Amino acid sequence: MTQPILFIALPLLATFFTGLTGKRYGKFQSAVMNLALAGTVLISAYYVSAFVSGTRQPYTASTAGSLPPFSIAFRMALPEALTLLLINGLGLLGLSALKTTFRQKGTLSAVTYLLYFMALNGIVLTRDLFNYFVFIEISSVALAGMVLFKESGRCLKAGFSWMMATGVISIFLILSAILIYVRTGALDIDNILLTDPLVLYSGSAGAFFLFLALIFELKPFPANGWALDVYENASPAVSAVFSGAGITAGLFALYKFLPIVGDRWLFPLIIIGLVTFLFSNILALKQHIVNRMLGYSSVGQAGLIAAVFGMGVLSKEDMFFIAASLMAVHALAKGGLFWLSHHTGYTSVYEWAGIRHKPLFIFLLGFYIFALLGFPPFPSFFAKWSLISALAAGPYGWMMAAILLGSLLEAAWMIRWFGFAVKGNEQTANEIQKTPPVYTLVPALLLLGLILLLNRSRFAFILTNAWIPLLFITGFFLLDFLPARVKNTFMIGGLGLYFYFLYPTLTEFRLIFAIIFLLGGMILLLAGYHYKGRRIGFYPSSALMYSGLVGLLTAGTTVEFFFWWELMTLGSYFLILRGKKSLPHALSYFLFSMGGAYTMLSGFGLLAAANQGSLALETLSSGGPFQAVIFILLALGFLTKTATVPLHIWLPGAHSEAESDVSPVVSAVLLKAGVFGLILLMAGMGPQSLGRVNLYTALGWLGAITALIGNLSAIFEEDAKRLLAYSSIGQLGYVLFALAMMNHLGWLTATVFALNHFLIKALLFLAIGGVVMRVKTRNMYEMGGLIKKMPLSFISVMIGIIALSGVPPLTGFAGKWLSYNATVLSGWYFQGVIINFAGLVTFLYCFRLIFTIFLGQLKDQHRQVKEAPFWMMVPQIILMGVILFISTVPNVALKPVGTFLTRYFPEHALVWDGPMARSLYGYWNGYMIMLVTGVVFAAVFFWLFFINRKAVKIKQFNIVFAGERPSRPELTHFAYNFFAPYQKALGFLVAPVSTDFWNRLSEGTHAIAGFIARLFSGNGQSYVIHQILFAVLVFFLVLGGI
């Protein structure tokens, strides 16, 4: 009994009916409107289920009981049904968003809204070219009416521009209908396609005009100012349906009519689509008005999906999956975002700080943004993956580049917006009510539903493998109302249980990194007991990050690996963003991570292409002709995470501005993800060279330079946490250097460095974090003499710096000894010298760290300072214990590592004799060193203690000071600009070259955006000229043989 015509009839009937009841929009009218749209939703849902279950077959219904060309045919099949479900669903939700508007404006406005949806339904259903023109006209006029829901001069102007521009589209469309009819004698798609292709396509101006009309419906860059003005000025509730439903219908029309246009236009379609995607996102960068930004994004996404339609390289199945996922996610997420904007009434991104203390709003905003950006587990993630993999199979590198660059820019402005919402200055914003309205929530639920639907896709295996961690994450989102301590216990317990179950399945490096990620995470989480209250958002973010980290270890395919990699990035971004002043640094972290992730994605895509689509991680060994390129792309991804120069500039800010118990996690644990990636890559792909350049030699140099620059930068820092952050860059440089050697000793060195870095940085960041909590500053010159107030923290830092600087007998020396041996073994003398110099520089900042904070003169304002909180000390004590244990019996840790390393590199393994290790060149006995040093130390100590047993402790200022007594501690605490001579001699080495480069790049992009944005003058006539010029340009380009 259901008929496609109902999609037209129901809204139309409701329109007439409400129109007849007068101007007042009351409950009754509202019910009628809702019923009409609910009806169309139900019918489309019925069709979807019928087509999926196979109870109905796709069919074409003709109106008026006769066949085309004498009637209009409506096609109903699964794609149509899905699209209609989406469009009408948004329409139904949009009704409640616009309820107040309708009440104020009366039934006429409501009628316009309903007509718009009737037209969109028609656009989706009709098979007739002229009929399409009719529905396009109706939708354009209806939208113009909806723009005027808001009364302002700008709206009027935007509406008028819109009418002029759509007029041009109508002209193109009607011209094409006439020309095609003349040539083929038909207006119906199916009949047109029956015509001999030679007749249809040869020099067809009809196809050209149809192409233009279809494209203009999607608002191609740069002839789209009229649409952007609408997005900016219309009520966001209107923009929501304009973007969500309107674009979906426009894209569907493109998909439907594309066969008539012909294959010749596919390539221009790709170009136009990608240019639009890329430039829309560049332009959005410069914007601060949210609705216009979202407009750019809508236009850009439409361009991307249009380009997908043009990609003949995609299989039909691929194209359906990609386009459907992107369209659905875009419609729902964009609808959600516009409605959020509508509800809050915030126009500028800065005002969005108003939702800062409303977790549900933040959650929704993040949910939609990350869905749009294609983060796992949203369908758009899998769509992006499929798209890039498919393109990687052919010579379409430039398309990949355009898509990924566009996505990166999209991430830039969206995350900036998100950052302002979470961390901005809330005083600028109006207060809003606490609970979000239903219409902003429903799209999120529908997106969740879409994720579950992925069970039926070919990526189902990920969700089957991932349901436990995903449940873990969801659990923390749901339990976020509990007190922090309870959640902390759950989290520690969860990680412990996970380790217990994973332990039997993990071997070799996976086991080592599982220990760092999970056991390390558990130790560091102990510090979380210090925090009272609820710490909203901390535990879900941690759950995301830890699940991501562990996922890297359990992943068996590249897509799984990437899935977890992205989740880890997401979680760590949220964690970093929690810091008080971390807004710009979290953004920079996120952007570098995304850049790295996208190069990684292209690398994995090329890899899959070289292996006939196989996704197993083992395929790393067979990279085909492009293996060097794959290696570089993947390595770039991992090197971004390990903050290798020049990709390091995000790290100091991100690590230092994070909270006291987050810094140790992101530094000690998270950086290891990059190391694990590098190990996986190097073990998988083996030696690589590009032309005559051995890539490992290049990596070795890069590691050495990173170590030097990281460490040198650290000594000139006044900020204790930034000092530690730079030190991490240096340490990770050692790891890269050692890994790049590709021999047994090198990899053993890297493992030792990685483990050490975990232990030491966790210890130091916790200790310094504890101090910062107490003295409320991070500037070392404002501290001093704290040993008397915080002796335990002092011991932590002392153990930490002795181990870090590699002085025997602590564990850092193991790394230095191995590193020397490996250097001589691989013949990397000069890199080795740089590494050693970097190691010496470590002494400088280590001394600065401990001296300026704990020694010297205690400041007056710190006389009441207490020892660091108990729960900050607990993990430190555990870590110190581990460091001392491993220092005494290094063989316990190193021997097993060496044993499994012989599988990768059988030659030059260490020979162990109890605690004595012998290499090809030298030997080292950690136990004896500890013993001799310990005995000598104890002997001297007790002797001195004995002869000085009557020593008297004297007061702070009782020092020999040129015969005077200093009056204030500040005058005698030597701490500021500590290594001035060093700066004078070698400061030029740490000139901010990389920072300048990235800053200029960012400024340059903004400048380009600013320049292009001048096109959009707001003048309707200019917009029409843009359209005409665009048409001419396309014509000549195609004539020129694109």
Add this chain to the structure above:
Amino acid sequence: MTFHWMQLVYALVSLFIVLNVGLIIQGIVRKIGARLGRRHGIRWYQLYLDLFKNYAMRSAVSHGIMFYLGPVFRLSGGIGLFLFMPVIYGSVWFQNFSGSGDLILLTYFIFFGTLGMALGAGESGHPYSAIGITRGLSQTTAAEIPLILAIIAIAVQYQTLSVTDIVAAQQGGILNWTLFTNPLATIAALLGFLGSMMRSPFDVVMAPQEIPVGPPTEFHSNFLAVLQTNRAIFPMAKTILYVNLFFGGATNWPVLIIKVFLLYMWPVFIGVAFPRFRVDQSIRWFLRIPTLIGILAILFI
């Protein structure tokens, strides 16, 4: 490596010998220096007197626990360095505990005392201590570069990092010494050596004029005595390392003492002939000619 109690006895004996050699050589050097400057100078055994006097003092005051530990670290560093060094080649007993670690252990153990002393002096709260330490550390990092280059060069040359093996390879005639088999490495290392001996032109760390005595400013009585003990042992230990690496080591005590004395005179000669560098000047100096020679040493192995 099995531990034998006799090892300990011999280690203590050699430690005692080196302590005395150090005190006497330094006394003699000061005497020579004074005579060259037309002064009468100290008695050659003056350092013994200072040491005994300081150890005998009992009125110790302390700035805190780390201040207390500073000299302990310092002396442990000096003694430890010596104890990890093979002293007499061919002797069964005068090998100390060199079986615990190789050349790399020695080069890094040098910093054990430095770092500990830096901490101890830091707690005194005297700015001059801290200034002296930053100068010392800064200069050391640069001075180590030629040394590292030289060490890598000889490690590659002899294919070992074991000091005993390096000495063994130099036996059988003066021409087998590293000085002649690898002159560039030796020169680089000797130039680096200047930076670690606290003599002009690299003595700004102690800087007697501007910052009374640098790091030890606040240490007195038997704290100072401990430091003075170390001042006798530590330079000797470093010099013995150089003798082992570049000058064929020694097969008996007299030869060792002669070689150590001669090598010790090298920074002394330079010191009386050249005025002092500022720290930034010395950093640049070490990173130019000596580093270049070190690089050449590696290139021409």
